Structure formats: structure tokens, C-alpha cells
Amino acid sequence: MNWDRRAFVKFAVGAVVGLHASPLIPKLMDDSAIWTQNWSWVPNPEDGGLAFANTVNPATGTGVRVRLIKGRMMGERIIRVEGNPEHPLSQGGVVPADASAVQLLYNDEVRVAAPLVRDKKTGMYREITWQQALDMVGGKLAELAKAGKAHTVVALGDEADSIHGQILSRFMAAYGSPNLAFAPRADDTLALAAWALTGQTDVGFDLMNASYVVSFGTPLLEGFGAPVAVRKAFVEWKKSKGALVQVEPRVSVTASQAGTFLACKPGTEALVALGMAAVMAEQGLADESATSAYGYAEFKAALAKDYNPKKVAELSGVPADKIVAVAKAFAKSPKAVAVCGPGPGGDPGRLADFMAVMALNGLKGNLGKPGGVAARKPLGLKALGEPANVDKPRLDGGKKGMKPANALALAQAALAGQPYKAGMVLVAGGNPAYAGPQAGVMSEFLSSAPFVVAITPLLDETAALADLVLPGTTFLEGWTDCRSSYGSPVSSYGLARPLVKPYAQAKTVGDALLALAAKLGGAVAGALPFASVEEALKAQTAPLGDLAELAKKSYFVQDKPAYGPFAFKTPSGKLEFHSQNLAALTGKNSDGAALPHWEKPAALAHGDGHALAMAAVPSLRSATGFQPLTPHMLKVLDGNTLRHKDELVVEINPKTAAEMHLAEDSMIVVTSAVGSVDARVHLYAGAAPGMVFMPTGLGHGAVSDAYTLGKGGNFYRVAEAAADSLSGLPTWGLTRVTVTKRG
């Protein structure tokens, strides 16, 4: 056959037909379909055996369960943190910070892998070994001690009660420095308030069994205590048709869920409590146990004079008839409780305010009763032992042994060199450069201190100012524990154990301190006779049984609050409206100073030309205090909080905004006496007029992860912390600010 045109055409046609008849085309299509799934940069998570383990998230107090996958290549890894359905308080629920905890564990870009030395000039980090790091810190400490300057070492911790906090306390005391402060907590204020009135320090609110709850600015549904446990109680309590009254200046989630919302002027929540107390006292609605209490007559007279509903209405903006109605309902309800609590933004609160609310509970006579205020049963743990007293003046002027110290005052005194400058700073947990108190001062303090050591799992703002960064752990990879959450009526203990190998060279704070103590030897090593945190925990939890068993279960929770006669530990042995304890502490006994009373918040007292009052927006979607904001939490921040790329959005009442010629999305600067931040306006009808509400947890800079970097502004840079007149603790519930347009 000739290879002519005809043959060619025949061949071509035959080839096409043959090709279609062969399986080649379907095969190629199949292959290309598979090929379209080849995206080498999309991760392909390794499969393996699935296992579960219980633990507890100390940051939220939630009992959690962890899913582990054991694969051949990647080894054992945690893929998920979910709720532990067996945990009696959290019953399987979680909050965003729990559910996204894995994101802080597995992120090589922000984890500290090895001890790092920071060059002060260039800011560059250099990796060293743990041995070198311990030599470096140990050498400095020994040097300072030799020069008689041991007391100039300042330590900042996160949780005083945790095993790491206790080790830190013992370490500092044995080393010879009184300058140790932990992150301020409302637990301390509540303990002081309870101590002032009852002599007890460990109390909680039996919300679950209360039929009438009045909350004075407490963000019950936005981060109060152990948030999951509170929600479980809230739902139970809602089922039994409990009533909730919310007193605060903003329509919060709690206020929206409340049957009655008493919108008060900023800082007057406790004033309303006293107004209610006045109604109860005047109308004879106070419980018998109250009328026979120490100082009742004096209190009643003070209430009638200064806190009658008319006067309270004038100052607080809450109509007098509403105060009377709520007071009566509160008094008549069989199980009513008044709650005070952490202010938004982690504010520890003012002692006078807490005392006013506790006094209201006292008038109601609900102490020790179901649905009232409960004294928590001791856990029966064997504490590591009271740290030795250090006979040196504390930087913040606090009295010997008086706990807790005010971190802000320590920093301010050290900065001023009054009475002396800091010789070295040890940050063992927390992120004071970001969360303060008063981030600006803390940052300045850390930058100016001669040598700063930070033990942290993340390259955070504090790490960015430290001379030596030691790799810390998260709760998923090291031993740690936590105590009863704020406001909980039952005592609980949570224990977290390492579920996966620690990241790179990370060590827990306690283990790092124990290693340092061993290095220092002498009294310090003697005060900490443990080879590891695990051993210290073994000693501490011995009364609860075997540590390994307890760790596997991960919690110990008392089954119900301690009901029954309330054991008053006051000098009078009774409930004291005139607090002799407080009088002894403050040295003021006259003019009603020892009575529950209301003081105008310092932030409102001085105008300084700042027109508006600023407060934080409480939310479980954002992070509070030093807790980091995880990428997934950033994702669920509501649309209004993250409406503009990288910009902080603050809430302002539409009327207030109109008066200031501001509209939705207006670009503004919020300035306080201590700092300023750029923001955009969101008109929120639920914001009290004359106020600015700012979300927390944003505005991370320096070395945070790529997602949160530069998003929004930092509340703690603007919030002004002031020492409470009674407790001496820093509070930052309200700040005077001016709002000016920019751009």
C-alpha cells in the first residue's frame, strides 16, 4: 500500500476510532482526576491509633479530654482538645480557649525551642544550652546575693496557688527577696472581702441552687470563674426558672440574658447594692442573723443616711423604684444571692465594692445556705509549706508577709529606685509586658531592668524584652495544677500531666526553678527538696491518693457546697458589718471606713479633661489578661470586633457618638493618662452613653504569630491601673479617656 493521502486519512481515522475503543482515555481521565488532587503543600495528616486522655486546662478550669493519634512517622500527637463529659463541673463543655489549645502547642513559629540569649543592641536571639542558661542565671543570682542585693531580685508569676507558684514563692523566700508578685486576680479581692465580713477567705456563690441572682457588673456568661462550669449552672438554674438581675452600664450577654437589667452609671454597681441594702434594712427585710450581727445598727444608720434609694438613684442613674422592687424581690426570694466578681478585662475589682455585695448577702442571711454564699471546704492538700519571711522592705511598701504584692507598685518603685532599683527580674509565667497591670509601665520596667529572665512557651511581648528566654511548656506537655475557680461554691483541684513529649527543650516553670535551685545549692536547694515538679505534686496531693491515679482522672471535685452553720472567724465571732479585720489592716476604724461603703472610682474622681469612661468588653471569644489569643479565637471574634483590617473597633453609644460628631467606622484615637491606641468606632446601642468599650486580647506586637500580629490595639496599654484604696491591689475597671478623630 502506498503511503498516499488516502492511506494517511484511513490511518488517522482508524487511529482515532481505535483510541476511543481502548481503555486509554478513561484511564487517562482517571489519572488526571487523581492528579488534580496533587497539592503537595496541603498537609496530609498521618493516621494512627486513636487514644483519649483526660486533663485540665488551668487557664479556664475546664476539665478536658484530649484526642491522641499515634502514627508511625510522627509519633504520638494531640489532634484535639475537647470536653471531658465525666468532669462534674464542666460536663463535656469547653470554651474557645480550650478547644483551640492545640494551636499554641504546635506552632514552631512562636514556640520557644531552646534557651535564647537576646542581644540588647540588635534584638537578635542566640540559642544556648540549658546548662549555659542555668550557669548564667545562677551566676547572676549568686553574684547579687554575695553583694547583699538578693532582695533586689524581682519575680513575677502567674498563679500563686499553682505548684509552680508555690515553688516560686519558696524559691524567692529562700533566696532572700520579698519582691514577688503574681498576676492580680479577683480571687484575692473576694477573699479579702469575705475575710473582712466573715473571717473566712475561701468562699463562693451557689448559683446553681439560687432562685434569684443579682449580679453587680459580674460577667457571669462572659468569663466568670470557670466559664464552662458557670454555664452548666446557668442552664440548670434557668430550667428551674431562676431570675437574674444584672446591674452594669453595658448591655452585655449577661444583661441580655437577664430578666431585669438595671443600667447604672459606670462604677456605681456596688452603690446599687448598698441602695438595696438600705431598702432591706429600712423595711425590716434583713435576716435575723444580720440584725444581730456586729455593727448592724451603725451600718443601718449609714445606709439610711448615705445610700437611701433616692440618693443612690441620683448617683447611679438606676430609678429608685426599680432599686426598691429588686431589693424586695431579693429579700423575699427563698434562695437569693448577690454576686460580685471580676470586672471586665480581668480587673480584680475594688474591695469596697466587693464588701458592699457581701454585706447584701449578709443582710439576706444566705451565708452557708443552699443558693447563697458558701464557704468552700478545704481540699486537704499538703501545701509545700509557708515560705520563710524575708526581713527586707518590699518594693511596693507592702507589709511583711501581707499577700499579695502589687506587681504594678513593685515595678513603679523599682523604676523610681525608691527604695531601691531592681537587680534582676525573673518572669515565671504570664506576659506582663502585654497584660500589665498597666502594660506601659511593666514594659518600661522590663526594658530598664539590668537582667530579665523569662520562662515562657511562646515568643511573646515579655520574651521580646527579656535578656534570657527559657522555653516553657503548655499544660498539654508538662505537670501543672489549678485550684477552685473564682466564685465556685465547691472546692476543686485540677491536675494536668504531660500527654506528649515537651516541645524541643521546653521545661515547666517549676522544673526550671528546681534546676536553678539545685545550681544555687544552700538554703534555696534546701527549701525545694524535690527532683521534679512531679515529685512536688506527689507530696502535695498525697492526701488525695496516688498521683498517677489522680492525674489519669485529672480532677478532684467536692460533690456539693458545704451547707450548714457558717463558721465566722471574725474577732467578734459573728458576721461583722463593722469589720474589725479591715480596721486592723487599714488602721482606720472611724467615719464608717470599716463599714461596707461606696467610693467614687478613682478614674471618675479626677477628670483631667478626659471626657469618657473606658471599660473592657468581656467576651469568651477574646482572650483576657495574659492568656494568648489563639488563631481560631481570632477567627470567631465577632464581625464588629474585626471589621477593619488590623484595626481595633471600640463600642460607643450612638447618641454619645453623635454628640462627638463620630459615626460608624470613624477613625479615632483613644487616649488615657497612660497611653493611647488607634481605633474605629462601632455604634452599639447597648453601650452606656458617655463610655467607650474596648475588646481585650488584641494588639499583639513584636514576636506574636502571623495571624494576631498587629491586629487591633492593646487595651492594657490604655487602661490605667490604680491601687485600690483598701486592698492595695491594682484595679483597672474604669479609665478616663478622650476620644479624638484622626486621619
Place this chain on the structure above:
Amino acid sequence: MSANKGEHRFGMVIDLDKCTGCGACSVACMSENNIGTLLDETDKIRSITWLRVYQIDNGKAFPDTQIAFIPRPCQHCEGSHGHHTPCVSVCPATATDYDETTGIVSQIPTRCIGCRYCVGACPYHARYFNWFDVPWPKGAERGLSPFVSPRMRGVVEKCTFCYHRYQRAKNKAFLEGGSVGEKDYQTACTEACPSGAITFGDLNNPKHKVHELAKNPLAFRLLERLGTNTKVYYVSQRDWVQRKLDNYLAGEKLPVKAAS
């Protein structure tokens, strides 16, 4: 509501009066389903949140303002005749399907061509397109679940009622004998909710809690009037919240009072 030929009709009842807008459901969903984070999450209309929690308010001035939250997973529409789900009926490549046996609207990202017609068809904005390659941070792959494949860019994804959990539960039931019980198959969001606002189960099964809950006269569905025939019910005593769940002409919607 048309009867489902299949044996199950998995659905959800969300009590809006219990929801406190904490976002735990949303985050639990993200960790369960390997949802990543974009470098700019301020851009909410490109960010992937299978279960989004909307905040609504009653539009009144201070202090009468009230807010509420509406968690919005995929509503798993059944549609009318022949499961005429808005999205399933428009997908040209059969990358999303209505499972007749479970009533779950599935999504097969590896078959999706990325035309986004389904995204446009869904009035709930429950469908998300991967505009970006997910910028997983270094080391993050250790925290990813092997039960759900991470998606590539250019495809659509959405809530599947944690279908992989159903498959696992079915396999387990098969191996151990017996059937999938109410507790054996729960979505990640249901488990996570600290208020217990979400109830999940088989709407067809009288033994499941959702069966009764969905019959509550205070149970409404989102945009019910469009005829999407969804399987996610919302319960609220609050009149203004009920009103926000659908479109009404002036004077059309009368308050529904609690049955009890």
C-alpha cells in the same frame, strides 16, 4: 415538609435562649474539621467558619437594647420534592449530594471544580470557597486530625454534620453488632457547647431528643418561608428573636407564646 424515604433525618435543635455566643461550637468545629486560619481574618467574607455565630440585636436604644446569638451551621436543607436542596441541585459536578439515608448534605472537595454556583445558591452563607491556600504555620500539621482531609485552594467546603463521626460510629456498630445510638453520633459543636444549647440527633427517631424538641411551637427554622425545609431548628421564647429568623411583611408575624 416532605417525608424522607430514608431511615434517618439527622438534625439539630438550637436553643437561642441558652446560647451565650461564646464561640466554643465554632472553634470545636474548626479543630474537628481541620479548618485553618488565614493571615487576615478580619476579612470575614473570605474567612472559613463552617459554624458561624451571628450576633443580632433588637434595634432598641439604651438601655432597652438586647442582644442574642444565632449559631449557623449548614442547615442541611431537604427542599421540597425529590430533595431539591438549593445547593445540591445546582452543582454541575455532583461534588455535593443529598444523602437519602441520613438527610445530610455532603461535600466532596476533591471533586469540586470551584465554580461557586452553590455558594451563590445558599441564602445562609453556609458554603465557603477556599480563596487561599491555608497558610498552616510550621509544625501545625501535628495538630491536624487524620479523619478529615485538609482542603486545597479553589474548592468549596462546608459543615457536614461531622459526617466522618457517623461513619466511625457506623463502623463501630457494625463490628460490635447493634446500631448507632444517639450518643454514638454527635457533632463536635453539640459536644462542645458549654450551655448545652445544641441538641443533635435523628429527627425521625422518636427516642432521640431532637424529635420532640423540633415539635416545640417555639421552634423555628431559618428562612423557613423560602421552602428550603432545613433540619436545623431554633428555639426562642423571645419574640424579637423569632422575628429575626425569617422575612416578614409589615404586620404579618404574630407573637408565638410558649406552650407551657
Place this chain on the structure above:
Amino acid sequence: MDDSKFWPQGVKRCKPGMFIAWLLLPLALGGWATLSAFLCLYKGLNQTNMNDYFAFGVWIVVDLAIIALGAGAFFTGYLTYVLRRHELKNIINAAVIIGFICYSGAILMLGIDIGQPARGWFGFWHANVHSMLTEVMFCITTYAIVLIVEFVPLILENRQISKVPDLAIFAHHLHRIMIVFAATGTFLSFFHQGSLGGMFGVLYARPFAFRTGYMIWPWTFFLFILSAIASGPSFTTLIVMWTEKMSGRQLTSHSVKMLMGKISGFLLIFYMVLKTADTAYWANVTLPNMGLTMGDLYKQGPYGEWLLWVELGLCGWLPAIMLMFQKVRETYGLLALAMILNCSGAVFNRFVFTIQSLAIPVLPFENFASYLPSWQEWGISAGVIAYGLLLFSLAYRYLPVFPQEAELNK
């Protein structure tokens, strides 16, 4: 450089230098489009400003618009070959080329618009026959084949190519059975123009787009066909008129243009009656059933009722009535104006169905989001226009597109 031996028999064309200078415009636009396409394919669709609320953007608007305007090819083909309106042979070549440009351009654009271009064929392989989009994909692709078959003989008629006997004979035989292709094309086009409308009409959860209908077809199915065949002939004629202005040569007799105008006009009147009725029914029955009023859908951002007046009034009824008058059709400028309005109406219609449908939030608590295309999106859109300019310019220069040209310019 002399390319005159490639010109069609008996006509004159501009100097090569001038022609190349003119081509610089489409080539420049093409460069912009190439860069945009590269970015969109390499980096993904994050290069656009589309988002989960505007799942479709300017590309789909351009796609729908050019497919509607390209309907001149199938409808003129239908009239010429099937109904044997022989005077239309004088413009059918132009219609086919424009159709080919519009359809192939649209397919190219869709290839970039989908998130996974490598999986584009899944629409065929895993076809969901209940989807209007599947119907569109099948019909557009098949009809593109028809258009190629219709375009090929014209290419083969180039003065040099036709010298090859095999090709000339093949072209002749293709022409001989053109009625088969024209009829198939009509059938396919009819369905996909309809399915494109159906795509929006079936979105029963999108009140702005949803329409009731007949059997499985929503009214938009029929309305899109009508608006396409009403505007397609106008668009073809407009392109011819523009080419006449550019080249300074008369290409078809005015009577052909008038006929095209008349066809457009009558179809447009028919379309407007139905469209007006449809809008009234939608506003008064369909929407209230969903708890909405028409006002609810025309209050977001820039999407006000003016859009409705422009689409139905200025670009709908006005050109329809204008084209009814012999006087208007006789006047070159007025005819062009009426046709421009007619085509703009079709484009407006495609725009509101694509963009406004998605822009109007359905959830009562959802916020309105705005959308403006990115430069990459404009680039690709400009690229399709550039592609059209380039192809039509080449075709006009080298192919015997207009049978009357030599005669009219003697």
C-alpha cells in the same frame, strides 16, 4: 511588507503599518489579561475581589453578556439557513465570527473563573443533569464545536487557502450541509441561553433571582432566550456598523441592517411584554410569599430602583418602540442608538441577575457587603474584548466576510 494577496477578492484594506498599529491596542490589553490570568492561575482566585458573598463577579457578568450578545450567530443562522431569509447571507459571516469570539472567549474566561481549572471537565465526567449549569456547560461546549464548523469554511475561503483544492472542496461541502449545523446550533443555543437564565431562576432561596415557571423551567429560562435573540442581531449589526466607521467602507446594504433592526425590535417588544409581566408577578406574588416586598430588594448600597428603570425603561421599552418605526430604522444614527440601548439592556439584565442577586442579603440579620472588581478581574475582562477585536480585525482583513463589500465600494 505587502499582504494584499491575502485580502479577499476585489476589496481594499488599510496599509499593513496602520493595521499593526491598530492591533497594538488589543495586544496591549491582551498583555494585561495574560498577566492577570497568570496571577489568578498561579496564586489562586484571591487575586480577585470576589468573596463568599459575591461568589460570582464581573467575569460571570461579562460571560453572560457576551453569550447573550453572541446569540446573533445562532439566530441569524437559523433565519438564514433554516427559514431561508437569503438577504441575511450578507451578514451571517459576521454573525458567526462574533458568535465564535463570544463563545470561545466565554469558555476561556470560565477556565480562569473556576477555582480548579484542571478539574473543569468534571462537569462532564460527573455530570449532575439536574443542574442548569451542567446544561450550560454541555450546550456551550457543543455549540462551540458547531461554531468552529461554521467558522472553518469561511477561513478556508481565504484567497490563498482556497487555492488548495482539498480544502476548497471541503469548505464547499461544509457549506452545502450548513443547514444541519445551523439547526443543531439553534437547538443547543436555545437550551443554553435558556439554562443561563434558568441558572438564576432556579435559585429558590435567593428571592431576587427566583422565578416561578413552567415545568422544570423558571420564567427566566424563556426570558433569557428572548432577550438574547432580541439583542444578538442588534449586536452583530452594531459590530458591522463599527467596522464600517473604522474602515470607512460600507460593508452591507442598509436594508440588511434595517432588517436586523426590525427582527431585534419585534423580538424586543415581545420580550418586554413578557419581562414586564414577569416582574409584576414576581413583585406582587412571588416576593410577598417569601415575606418580602420589592422595595426590600432595592435598598442596599447602590442597588436602588434606578436599576429597574434603566433596564426596563431606558434600555428596554425605549429601544423596542424606537425599532418599531421605519423612520428610526432608516436613519443610520438612530438605528445604532436603538441597538446600543437594546444591547445595554441585555447586559444590564445579566448584571442585575448576577450581581444584585448575590448582593442582597437574604438573612434578616445579615449585613450588606460591597464588591468592586480587582485590576486582575478587569484585566481578564478586557482580555476577552481584546481577543474579540484581534480576531474580528484579522477576519475582516483576510476573509471574505462581507459578500456585498466589493459591490458596494466600487
Place this chain on the structure above:
Amino acid sequence: MLPIVFEWHWDIGHFVFMGLFYAALTVIGLGLVVAFRSTMKDLNSGKDPHDLGHH
């Protein structure tokens, strides 16, 4: 698209849709084959293209 793909349903929708699709493809294909065959025939019989009466 082909019966071997597992989404293929033997239902009325598929019959109508695929039926019309393949019918259209067949018509186009057959049209091309006819044109092609006629061309071959004419070429083999040695016809001159200019005799075919160009339009």
C-alpha cells in the same frame, strides 16, 4: 457522562439529558463525516473545486 461513571443514573432525567447531548454530538459528527466523504469522493473523481459553483 458515561455509564461507567458511578453517578450515572438510569432515570428519565439522564435519558433525556444525555440522549439529547449524544444526539447533538452524533448529528455534528455525522455532518462532518458526510462533508469529509463527499470531499474524498470529489477529489478521487478529480473534480476541480472551481467547477463546484462557488457562492
